[in-house]
Amino acid sequence: MAIKARLGKLSLPDNPEPFILEQLAVNAIEPLAVSMRHALHVYTLPDFHRDPFDRLLIAQAQLENLPIITADPQIASYPVEVVW
Structure with missing residues (x-):
């Protein structure tokens, strides 16, 4: 932000x-800390999105089964729920 x-x-x-x-x-809203598990999961993601912070958010969303609130259309390329 x-x-x-x-x-x-x-x-x-x-x-x-x-x-x-x-x-x-x-x-x-409860903040979600970045764990080693989240950081390592970034490595497994396809390269649809090149922004490292967005890739970390995608990893967290996948592992924690959480939606991502974003207007970034590239994030919808991943198997995550996108709200916006």
Whole structure:
């Protein structure tokens, strides 16, 4: 989120931490830590998407059976549920 905000692709308050913490609570979202299992799963993914961070999100979604909220059409090339 911070990278997207710095690139002008996401609008966040000047101090985003309180906003993000509030949104996590309001929407009952629990952060998911990156595990070694997630990192190693990235190696098994086909090269449809070249962004390493997006590939890590795909690995987490696959292993944890979670949807990905994104407008990135390349992510839909993987067997994950895409919401947007």
